[in-house]
Amino acid sequence: MSSSKNISESNVSERAQHFLKALIERYIRDGQPVGSRTLAKDAGLELSPATIRNVMADLEDLGLVSSPHTSAGRIPTVTGFRMFIDSLLTVEDLKAREVERIRNTLLQSSDPAVMLASASQLLSGVTQMAGIVTVPRRERASFRQIEFLPLSNHRVLAILVTDCGEVHNRILHTHRDFTRSELDQTANFLNHSFSGQDMHTVRQRVLDELNEAREHFDQTMTQALEMAGEVVDVSESEEDCVIAGQTNLMEFADLASLGRLRKLFDAFTEKREILHLLDQFQHAQGVQIFIGDESGYQLLNGCSVVTAPYQVDDQVVGMLGVIGPTRMHYERVIPIVDVTAKILSAALKNQ
Amino acid sequence: MSSSKNISESNVSERAQHFLKALIERYIRDGQPVGSRTLAKDAGLELSPATIRNVMADLEDLGLVSSPHTSAGRIPTVTGFRMFIDSLLTVEDLKAREVERIRNTLLQSSDPAVMLASASQLLSGVTQMAGIVTVPRRERASFRQIEFLPLSNHRVLAILVTDCGEVHNRILHTHRDFTRSELDQTANFLNHSFSGQDMHTVRQRVLDELNEAREHFDQTMTQALEMAGEVVDVSESEEDCVIAGQTNLMEFADLASLGRLRKLFDAFTEKREILHLLDQFQHAQGVQIFIGDESGYQLLNGCSVVTAPYQVDDQVVGMLGVIGPTRMHYERVIPIVDVTAKILSAALKNQ
DNA sequence: CTTTGTCACTCTGGACGTTAGAGTGCTAAA
DNA sequence: TTTAGCACTCTAACGTCCAGAGTGACAAAG
Numbered sequence A, B: 001m002s003s004s005k006n007i008s009e010s011n012v013s014e015r016a017q018h019f020l021k022a023l024i025e026r027y028i029r030d031g032q033p034v035g036s037r038t039l040a041k042d043a044g045l046e047l048s049p050a051t052i053r054n055v056m057a058d059l060e061d062l063g064l065v066s067s068p069h070t071s072a073g074r075i076p077t078v079t080g081f082r083m084f085i086d087s088l089l090t091v092e093d094l095k096a097r098e099v100e101r102i103r104n105t106l107l108q109s110s111d112p113a114v115m116l117a118s119a120s121q122l123l124s125g126v127t128q129m130a131g132i133v134t135v136p137r138r139e140r141a142s143f144r145q146i147e148f149l150p151l152s153n154h155r156v157l158a159i160l161v162t163d164c165g166e167v168h169n170r171i172l173h174t175h176r177d178f179t180r181s182e183l184d185q186t187a188n189f190l191n192h193s194f195s196g197q198d199m200h201t202v203r204q205r206v207l208d209e210l211n212e213a214r215e216h217f218d219q220t221m222t223q224a225l226e227m228a229g230e231v232v233d234v235s236e237s238e239e240d241c242v243i244a245g246q247t248n249l250m251e252f253a254d255l256a257s258l259g260r261l262r263k264l265f266d267a268f269t270e271k272r273e274i275l276h277l278l279d280q281f282q283h284a285q286g287v288q289i290f291i292g293d294e295s296g297y298q299l300l301n302g303c304s305v306v307t308a309p310y311q312v313d314d315q316v317v318g319m320l321g322v323i324g325p326t327r328m329h330y331e332r333v334i335p336i337v338d339v340t341a342k343i344l345s346a347a348l349k350n351q
Numbered sequence C: 001c002t003t004t005g006t007c008a009c010t011c012t013g014g015a016c017g018t019t020a021g022a023g024t025g026c027t028a029a030a
Numbered sequence D: 001t002t003t004a005g006c007a008c009t010c011t012a013a014c015g016t017c018c019a020g021a022g023t024g025a026c027a028a029a030g
Helices: A014-030 A036-042 A049-061 A078-088 A096-106 A112-127 A180-194 A199-215 A219-232 A246-251 A258-270 A272-279 A330-349 B014-030 B036-042 B049-061 B078-088 B096-106 B112-127 B180-194 B199-215 B219-232 B246-251 B258-270 B272-279 B330-349
Strands: A130-134 A143-150 A155-162 A167-173 A241-244 A288-291 A303-312 A315-325 B130-134 B143-150 B155-162 B167-173 B241-244 B288-291 B303-312 B315-325
Touching (some): A014 A078, A078 A288, A096 A112, A130 A272, A155 A219, A199 A219, A303 A330, B014 B036, B096 B330, B180 B199, B199 B219, B272 B315
Antiparallel strands (some): B288 B303
């Protein structure tokens, strides 16, 4: 790693950093290349445009800004934004009123699924960008309770409740009808054996014990475990994240080429990639920011993602955040995401 | 109603109709105004451009076509499209292969919710436009079965199964904990009293009997009915339609102004308006088509909607269809929507 | 009476040139 | 180290021009 590539505060003069900050703030406001004259007025320090130009040339050499063409001003590069966010940004605290508003919105319902959805909508509404909340993976959740209900002709409705209060249904097709008490007995057994364990373990143990039961020709047991296996099966991964306010992104000229927008929207409906991106950073604490294609996903070029994990019982179960143009008001968005994550965590704890 | 306004086949000569058809077919293919020269070649009949121009002038007087400016060709008006669809269009039958493909896709799952979703995706995939399927309204469905499960601290999970096999969950907050057998008894009573009746009636009867029970201070009964009331309550109307492949619409230059597209997409997330539009025509039989803002919704300007109702037990429960640019291949889309509706109806019958 | 050829006319869209404005880099002076 | 000045460059907006497509009208032909 050559030292010239390794940009940190020490390589960039105090003053240059100040200008970089002013430039980015201006660029975020206007979305247009910033020239030396403008910056001279903006930056507060009483310096002439010519001086600024010299500094800008340095910043350009360092790869922190670039100009679209000879006679345009400078725009920040991804690296420039990175530095801005990591060490230049001054984050505002959220007003008590706004915090209260977030809390009220989230607590309107006590159904976790509804809460996640309104968190997403909230994020999109407050920031005027797209909100995103990942749904806790079933495999990570803990098993709380399972129940079976007899339906007509060889079908059984299985209901699975996880420890954070989420309810999952699944219809099982069985080879014969079961009576209610048979099913209750089965459920009882399963609840007794597996309650409180995390889904992954449950799955494993169900499979193990199923094999054992089969060896012993224990038909009742085999049936019970077969049913449980089908329910616990995580392959059917349902909707894994909730995205709201996508259309807000159509307002940003930065992304306005229909082609790009379409790819982005397709990614939103597909969800897989987005989810994968967020999953990678579940273990990080606090707010995380990806700028442009830093994340490795081409299609996020020109976008930034601001996310934070949320917890249930001190265990990270999902991520939430905001997707918008790289040119976004980080100083507002960061605390919003942060606070929302905290409030959501608190709200989910009471389940 | 002045007779000059009342355009029907009789007002338009056989030949003019032929040209109108040719013009619209051409316009659907190319999306550009069609000139007399082009049309002369296209129409088959050996006529000179000058003749065509005369006919076009007539069609323009009747309001069936119009020209964007003096030296462009003609494009069909909404009225023109209407006539085309009502009396000029020759609908192809779907190939057996395609029908089979639709059937296979729909029958992949037996869960009604999944089936509706894949119907929507199917429609969008096959037509390269947006697919839409309304979810049967709970109030129209019939009550089949209700069950209650005790959860922790004063909460009860209610499960409602409708006659088409849909499962609805709802968590009730009660003022005390109930034992399993209490709940079973309650469910038994409710199932016994209301099974098979349609949701609307059930709701009404629950309210009536609730009053009666209160008068008689019958606490058990009151509790049972209060619970039932909360579950049956239709106010919480859930997701009412499934839309797929919205992004396909971004490909159509006709709608390509970002502003319009945004309004359309917002309507898709909002859903209310779309739903209302479709609901109006549940009683019609077979495929229905709305062209542009015929429907009364400004935002559908430039779009057409092709829909058909689907049934469960010979009762219309929902609509499905396709939204795309007015310039769409109706001869293909119509049978696709038609067949999909029929197959979906058949598939839902086996629940 | 219908069809056709013709001609003058109109409108659009692309190519081209011009210009004003913004911003730069460089150099020499403070 | 900072500044002023100057030559240079690039863009975006505007106007002009022209070819192409298409029309309407009219008179001639069938």
